Amino acid sequence: MTVLLVSRSATHHGGHDAIHRLAAATAEATGLPVRACFLDGAAPSLHAALEAVPDHDEVLLVAVHVPPDRYLDTWIRRAVAHWRTTCARPVRIAVTTPLATQNALVTAIAEAIAGQHTELTGNPGPFRSPAWSQITRHHRHVLICRGPRCTAYGANEVAATLGTRLHEHRLDDDILVTPTGCLFPCNLGPLVVVHPDDIWYEQVDAELAVRIADEHLRDGAPVDAQQPRRS
Ligand code: FES
Structure with a gap:
Protein backbone atom coordinates (compact mmCIF):
# COMPACT_ATOMS: atom_id res chain seq x y z
CA MET A 1 0.00 0.00 0.00
CA THR A 2 1.15 3.52 -0.79
CA VAL A 3 0.15 6.34 1.53
CA LEU A 4 -0.29 9.83 0.10
CA LEU A 5 -0.37 12.82 2.42
CA VAL A 6 -2.55 15.28 0.51
CA SER A 7 -2.22 18.92 1.39
CA ARG A 8 -3.06 22.32 -0.01
CA SER A 9 -0.56 24.90 -1.14
CA ALA A 10 1.29 26.55 1.74
CA THR A 11 1.64 30.31 1.54
CA HIS A 12 4.58 30.45 3.92
CA HIS A 13 8.18 29.74 3.02
CA GLY A 14 9.18 26.16 3.77
CA GLY A 15 5.58 24.94 4.11
CA HIS A 16 5.86 22.44 1.27
CA ASP A 17 9.19 21.12 2.56
CA ALA A 18 7.55 20.56 5.94
CA ILE A 19 4.90 18.34 4.34
CA HIS A 20 7.59 16.34 2.53
CA ARG A 21 9.52 15.95 5.80
CA LEU A 22 6.33 14.81 7.50
CA ALA A 23 5.89 12.19 4.78
CA ALA A 24 9.47 10.99 5.24
CA ALA A 25 9.06 10.76 9.02
CA THR A 26 5.77 8.90 8.62
CA ALA A 27 7.43 6.47 6.21
CA GLU A 28 10.14 5.81 8.76
CA ALA A 29 7.61 5.31 11.57
CA THR A 30 5.31 3.01 9.62
CA GLY A 31 7.67 1.24 7.23
CA LEU A 32 5.25 2.13 4.42
CA PRO A 33 5.95 4.12 1.28
CA VAL A 34 4.59 7.56 2.16
CA ARG A 35 4.66 10.51 -0.22
CA ALA A 36 3.46 14.10 -0.05
CA CYS A 37 1.34 15.67 -2.77
CA PHE A 38 -0.88 18.72 -3.22
CA LEU A 39 -4.43 19.37 -4.30
CA ASP A 40 -3.55 22.81 -5.64
CA GLY A 41 -0.78 25.33 -5.98
CA ALA A 42 2.26 23.07 -5.61
CA ALA A 43 3.97 20.03 -7.08
CA PRO A 44 3.58 17.12 -7.20
CA SER A 45 -0.15 17.23 -7.78
CA LEU A 46 -2.45 14.52 -6.46
CA HIS A 47 -2.87 13.38 -10.07
CA ALA A 48 0.91 13.09 -10.56
CA ALA A 49 1.30 11.19 -7.29
CA LEU A 50 -1.45 8.74 -8.23
CA GLU A 51 0.19 8.31 -11.62
CA ALA A 52 3.44 7.29 -9.90
CA VAL A 53 1.82 4.57 -7.78
CA PRO A 54 2.98 1.13 -8.98
CA ASP A 55 0.51 -1.09 -10.82
CA HIS A 56 -1.70 -3.25 -8.57
CA ASP A 57 -0.86 -1.16 -5.51
CA GLU A 58 -3.52 0.19 -3.17
CA VAL A 59 -3.57 3.85 -2.15
CA LEU A 60 -4.54 5.38 1.18
CA LEU A 61 -5.08 9.14 1.18
CA VAL A 62 -4.55 11.26 4.30
CA ALA A 63 -5.80 14.85 4.13
CA VAL A 64 -3.16 16.82 6.01
CA HIS A 65 -4.89 19.87 7.39
CA VAL A 66 -5.64 21.08 10.88
CA PRO A 67 -8.35 22.22 11.40
CA PRO A 68 -10.23 20.10 8.86
CA ASP A 69 -10.53 21.78 5.49
CA ARG A 70 -13.85 20.90 3.90
CA TYR A 71 -12.56 22.19 0.57
CA LEU A 72 -9.65 19.73 0.71
CA ASP A 73 -11.84 16.84 1.82
CA THR A 74 -14.38 17.48 -0.93
CA TRP A 75 -11.87 18.12 -3.67
CA ILE A 76 -9.78 15.03 -2.93
CA ARG A 77 -12.83 12.99 -3.87
CA ARG A 78 -13.43 15.02 -7.04
CA ALA A 79 -9.76 14.86 -8.06
CA VAL A 80 -9.63 11.09 -7.57
CA ALA A 81 -12.84 10.65 -9.57
CA HIS A 82 -11.35 12.74 -12.39
CA TRP A 83 -8.03 10.88 -12.24
CA ARG A 84 -9.87 7.59 -12.66
CA THR A 85 -11.22 8.89 -15.99
CA THR A 86 -7.64 9.40 -17.16
CA CYS A 87 -6.21 6.07 -15.97
CA ALA A 88 -7.07 2.57 -17.15
CA ARG A 89 -5.54 0.88 -14.09
CA PRO A 90 -8.01 -0.40 -11.47
CA VAL A 91 -6.42 1.14 -8.37
CA ARG A 92 -8.19 0.82 -5.00
CA ILE A 93 -8.08 4.22 -3.29
CA ALA A 94 -9.30 4.94 0.26
CA VAL A 95 -9.12 7.96 2.56
CA THR A 96 -8.63 8.26 6.34
CA THR A 97 -10.79 10.30 8.70
CA PRO A 98 -9.58 13.93 9.08
CA LEU A 99 -6.53 14.27 11.33
CA ALA A 100 -8.12 16.95 13.50
CA THR A 101 -10.83 14.52 14.61
CA GLN A 102 -8.34 11.88 15.78
CA ASN A 103 -7.54 11.47 19.47
CA ALA A 104 -3.85 10.97 18.71
CA LEU A 105 -3.68 14.64 17.77
CA VAL A 106 -5.03 15.60 21.20
CA THR A 107 -2.32 13.40 22.71
CA ALA A 108 0.35 15.09 20.59
CA ILE A 109 -0.85 18.56 21.63
CA ALA A 110 -0.96 17.51 25.29
CA GLU A 111 2.63 16.22 25.01
CA ALA A 112 3.69 19.51 23.40
CA ILE A 113 2.10 21.46 26.26
CA ALA A 114 3.86 19.27 28.81
CA GLY A 115 7.16 19.36 26.91
CA GLN A 116 9.86 21.99 26.54
CA HIS A 117 8.84 25.55 25.74
CA THR A 118 10.76 28.30 23.99
CA GLU A 119 10.16 31.76 25.40
CA LEU A 120 9.56 34.39 22.76
CA THR A 121 11.72 37.42 23.34
CA GLY A 122 13.21 40.14 21.15
CA ASN A 123 12.18 40.90 17.60
CA PRO A 124 13.17 38.41 14.86
CA GLY A 125 12.64 40.92 12.06
CA PRO A 126 10.89 44.15 11.07
CA PHE A 127 7.12 44.09 10.74
CA ARG A 128 7.16 46.91 8.21
CA SER A 129 9.75 48.15 5.72
CA PRO A 130 9.81 51.21 3.44
CA ALA A 131 10.42 48.87 0.50
CA TRP A 132 7.01 47.30 1.06
CA SER A 133 5.31 50.55 0.12
CA GLN A 134 6.61 50.43 -3.46
S1 FES B 1 -10.13 28.16 -13.36
FE1 FES B 1 -8.38 27.08 -12.66
S2 FES B 1 -9.18 25.74 -11.14
FE2 FES B 1 -10.90 26.87 -11.75
Whole structure:
Protein backbone atom coordinates (compact mmCIF):
# COMPACT_ATOMS: atom_id res chain seq x y z
CA MET A 1 0.00 0.00 0.00
CA THR A 2 1.15 3.52 -0.79
CA VAL A 3 0.15 6.34 1.53
CA LEU A 4 -0.29 9.83 0.10
CA LEU A 5 -0.37 12.82 2.42
CA VAL A 6 -2.55 15.28 0.51
CA SER A 7 -2.22 18.92 1.39
CA ARG A 8 -3.06 22.32 -0.01
CA SER A 9 -0.56 24.90 -1.14
CA ALA A 10 1.29 26.55 1.74
CA THR A 11 1.64 30.31 1.54
CA HIS A 12 4.58 30.45 3.92
CA HIS A 13 8.18 29.74 3.02
CA GLY A 14 9.18 26.16 3.77
CA GLY A 15 5.58 24.94 4.11
CA HIS A 16 5.86 22.44 1.27
CA ASP A 17 9.19 21.12 2.56
CA ALA A 18 7.55 20.56 5.94
CA ILE A 19 4.90 18.34 4.34
CA HIS A 20 7.59 16.34 2.53
CA ARG A 21 9.52 15.95 5.80
CA LEU A 22 6.33 14.81 7.50
CA ALA A 23 5.89 12.19 4.78
CA ALA A 24 9.47 10.99 5.24
CA ALA A 25 9.06 10.76 9.02
CA THR A 26 5.77 8.90 8.62
CA ALA A 27 7.43 6.47 6.21
CA GLU A 28 10.14 5.81 8.76
CA ALA A 29 7.61 5.31 11.57
CA THR A 30 5.31 3.01 9.62
CA GLY A 31 7.67 1.24 7.23
CA LEU A 32 5.25 2.13 4.42
CA PRO A 33 5.95 4.12 1.28
CA VAL A 34 4.59 7.56 2.16
CA ARG A 35 4.66 10.51 -0.22
CA ALA A 36 3.46 14.10 -0.05
CA CYS A 37 1.34 15.67 -2.77
CA PHE A 38 -0.88 18.72 -3.22
CA LEU A 39 -4.43 19.37 -4.30
CA ASP A 40 -3.55 22.81 -5.64
CA GLY A 41 -0.78 25.33 -5.98
CA ALA A 42 2.26 23.07 -5.61
CA ALA A 43 3.97 20.03 -7.08
CA PRO A 44 3.58 17.12 -7.20
CA SER A 45 -0.15 17.23 -7.78
CA LEU A 46 -2.45 14.52 -6.46
CA HIS A 47 -2.87 13.38 -10.07
CA ALA A 48 0.91 13.09 -10.56
CA ALA A 49 1.30 11.19 -7.29
CA LEU A 50 -1.45 8.74 -8.23
CA GLU A 51 0.19 8.31 -11.62
CA ALA A 52 3.44 7.29 -9.90
CA VAL A 53 1.82 4.57 -7.78
CA PRO A 54 2.98 1.13 -8.98
CA ASP A 55 0.51 -1.09 -10.82
CA HIS A 56 -1.70 -3.25 -8.57
CA ASP A 57 -0.86 -1.16 -5.51
CA GLU A 58 -3.52 0.19 -3.17
CA VAL A 59 -3.57 3.85 -2.15
CA LEU A 60 -4.54 5.38 1.18
CA LEU A 61 -5.08 9.14 1.18
CA VAL A 62 -4.55 11.26 4.30
CA ALA A 63 -5.80 14.85 4.13
CA VAL A 64 -3.16 16.82 6.01
CA HIS A 65 -4.89 19.87 7.39
CA VAL A 66 -5.64 21.08 10.88
CA PRO A 67 -8.35 22.22 11.40
CA PRO A 68 -10.23 20.10 8.86
CA ASP A 69 -10.53 21.78 5.49
CA ARG A 70 -13.85 20.90 3.90
CA TYR A 71 -12.56 22.19 0.57
CA LEU A 72 -9.65 19.73 0.71
CA ASP A 73 -11.84 16.84 1.82
CA THR A 74 -14.38 17.48 -0.93
CA TRP A 75 -11.87 18.12 -3.67
CA ILE A 76 -9.78 15.03 -2.93
CA ARG A 77 -12.83 12.99 -3.87
CA ARG A 78 -13.43 15.02 -7.04
CA ALA A 79 -9.76 14.86 -8.06
CA VAL A 80 -9.63 11.09 -7.57
CA ALA A 81 -12.84 10.65 -9.57
CA HIS A 82 -11.35 12.74 -12.39
CA TRP A 83 -8.03 10.88 -12.24
CA ARG A 84 -9.87 7.59 -12.66
CA THR A 85 -11.22 8.89 -15.99
CA THR A 86 -7.64 9.40 -17.16
CA CYS A 87 -6.21 6.07 -15.97
CA ALA A 88 -7.07 2.57 -17.15
CA ARG A 89 -5.54 0.88 -14.09
CA PRO A 90 -8.01 -0.40 -11.47
CA VAL A 91 -6.42 1.14 -8.37
CA ARG A 92 -8.19 0.82 -5.00
CA ILE A 93 -8.08 4.22 -3.29
CA ALA A 94 -9.30 4.94 0.26
CA VAL A 95 -9.12 7.96 2.56
CA THR A 96 -8.63 8.26 6.34
CA THR A 97 -10.79 10.30 8.70
CA PRO A 98 -9.58 13.93 9.08
CA LEU A 99 -6.53 14.27 11.33
CA ALA A 100 -8.12 16.95 13.50
CA THR A 101 -10.83 14.52 14.61
CA GLN A 102 -8.34 11.88 15.78
CA ASN A 103 -7.54 11.47 19.47
CA ALA A 104 -3.85 10.97 18.71
CA LEU A 105 -3.68 14.64 17.77
CA VAL A 106 -5.03 15.60 21.20
CA THR A 107 -2.32 13.40 22.71
CA ALA A 108 0.35 15.09 20.59
CA ILE A 109 -0.85 18.56 21.63
CA ALA A 110 -0.96 17.51 25.29
CA GLU A 111 2.63 16.22 25.01
CA ALA A 112 3.69 19.51 23.40
CA ILE A 113 2.10 21.46 26.26
CA ALA A 114 3.86 19.27 28.81
CA GLY A 115 7.16 19.36 26.91
CA GLN A 116 9.86 21.99 26.54
CA HIS A 117 8.84 25.55 25.74
CA THR A 118 10.76 28.30 23.99
CA GLU A 119 10.16 31.76 25.40
CA LEU A 120 9.56 34.39 22.76
CA THR A 121 11.72 37.42 23.34
CA GLY A 122 13.21 40.14 21.15
CA ASN A 123 12.18 40.90 17.60
CA PRO A 124 13.17 38.41 14.86
CA GLY A 125 12.64 40.92 12.06
CA PRO A 126 10.89 44.15 11.07
CA PHE A 127 7.12 44.09 10.74
CA ARG A 128 7.16 46.91 8.21
CA SER A 129 9.75 48.15 5.72
CA PRO A 130 9.81 51.21 3.44
CA ALA A 131 10.42 48.87 0.50
CA TRP A 132 7.01 47.30 1.06
CA SER A 133 5.31 50.55 0.12
CA GLN A 134 6.61 50.43 -3.46
CA ILE A 135 4.47 49.03 -6.22
CA THR A 136 6.61 47.01 -8.63
CA ARG A 137 7.45 48.51 -12.03
CA HIS A 138 6.42 45.51 -14.08
CA HIS A 139 4.98 46.00 -17.56
CA ARG A 140 2.75 42.96 -17.54
CA HIS A 141 1.04 40.95 -14.86
CA VAL A 142 0.60 37.22 -15.48
CA LEU A 143 -1.91 35.20 -13.49
CA ILE A 144 -1.39 31.44 -13.44
CA CYS A 145 -4.35 29.54 -12.06
CA ARG A 146 -3.16 26.94 -9.54
CA GLY A 147 -6.67 25.92 -8.48
CA PRO A 148 -7.53 22.23 -8.10
CA ARG A 149 -8.82 21.63 -11.62
CA CYS A 150 -6.03 23.56 -13.36
CA THR A 151 -3.56 21.71 -11.13
CA ALA A 152 -5.08 18.40 -12.20
CA TYR A 153 -4.78 19.46 -15.83
CA GLY A 154 -1.07 20.33 -15.54
CA ALA A 155 -0.74 23.85 -14.08
CA ASN A 156 2.36 22.88 -12.08
CA GLU A 157 4.33 22.13 -15.24
CA VAL A 158 3.00 25.28 -16.91
CA ALA A 159 4.08 27.46 -13.99
CA ALA A 160 7.53 25.87 -13.84
CA THR A 161 8.07 26.20 -17.60
CA LEU A 162 6.91 29.82 -17.70
CA GLY A 163 9.04 30.75 -14.70
CA THR A 164 12.17 29.16 -16.15
CA ARG A 165 11.65 30.79 -19.53
CA LEU A 166 11.07 34.27 -18.10
CA HIS A 167 14.20 33.88 -15.98
CA GLU A 168 16.22 32.88 -19.06
CA HIS A 169 14.93 36.00 -20.83
CA ARG A 170 15.85 38.11 -17.76
CA LEU A 171 12.26 39.27 -17.51
CA ASP A 172 11.85 38.63 -13.79
CA ASP A 173 11.59 42.37 -13.02
CA ASP A 174 9.49 43.21 -16.05
CA ILE A 175 6.82 40.55 -15.66
CA LEU A 176 5.00 40.01 -12.39
CA VAL A 177 3.80 36.41 -12.14
CA THR A 178 1.14 35.63 -9.56
CA PRO A 179 -0.25 32.17 -8.86
CA THR A 180 -3.96 32.33 -8.13
CA GLY A 181 -6.75 30.16 -6.83
CA CYS A 182 -9.63 29.18 -9.10
CA LEU A 183 -10.40 31.84 -11.72
CA PHE A 184 -13.77 30.15 -12.46
CA PRO A 185 -13.68 28.94 -16.11
CA CYS A 186 -12.13 25.66 -14.93
CA ASN A 187 -13.14 23.71 -18.04
CA LEU A 188 -10.68 25.84 -20.04
CA GLY A 189 -7.70 25.11 -17.76
CA PRO A 190 -4.86 25.27 -17.25
CA LEU A 191 -5.41 29.02 -17.55
CA VAL A 192 -2.80 31.76 -17.96
CA VAL A 193 -4.02 35.37 -18.04
CA VAL A 194 -1.89 38.29 -19.20
CA HIS A 195 -2.75 41.83 -18.11
CA PRO A 196 -3.13 44.65 -19.06
CA ASP A 197 -3.71 42.93 -22.41
CA ASP A 198 -6.66 40.96 -20.99
CA ILE A 199 -5.57 37.85 -22.89
CA TRP A 200 -6.78 34.54 -21.48
CA TYR A 201 -4.80 31.53 -22.67
CA GLU A 202 -6.73 28.28 -22.39
CA GLN A 203 -5.57 24.68 -22.01
CA VAL A 204 -1.98 25.80 -21.66
CA ASP A 205 0.68 23.11 -21.81
CA ALA A 206 4.46 23.42 -21.60
CA GLU A 207 4.75 24.11 -25.33
CA LEU A 208 2.24 26.97 -25.21
CA ALA A 209 3.86 28.29 -22.02
CA VAL A 210 7.14 28.65 -23.92
CA ARG A 211 5.38 30.51 -26.75
CA ILE A 212 3.63 32.82 -24.28
CA ALA A 213 6.99 33.64 -22.69
CA ASP A 214 8.80 34.12 -26.01
CA GLU A 215 6.21 35.69 -28.27
CA HIS A 216 3.92 37.57 -25.92
CA LEU A 217 5.93 38.45 -22.84
CA ARG A 218 9.31 38.98 -24.52
CA ASP A 219 8.33 40.12 -28.04
CA GLY A 220 4.93 41.70 -27.26
CA ALA A 221 2.93 39.67 -29.79
CA PRO A 222 0.12 37.59 -28.23
CA VAL A 223 0.06 33.94 -29.31
CA ASP A 224 -3.00 33.28 -31.45
CA ALA A 225 -4.91 34.83 -28.61
CA GLN A 226 -8.60 34.39 -28.14
CA GLN A 227 -10.60 37.07 -26.45
CA PRO A 228 -12.13 35.98 -23.19
CA ARG A 229 -15.53 34.39 -23.58
CA ARG A 230 -17.61 36.59 -21.41
CA SER A 231 -21.31 36.06 -20.88
S1 FES B 1 -9.18 25.74 -11.14
FE1 FES B 1 -8.38 27.08 -12.66
S2 FES B 1 -10.13 28.16 -13.36
FE2 FES B 1 -10.90 26.87 -11.75
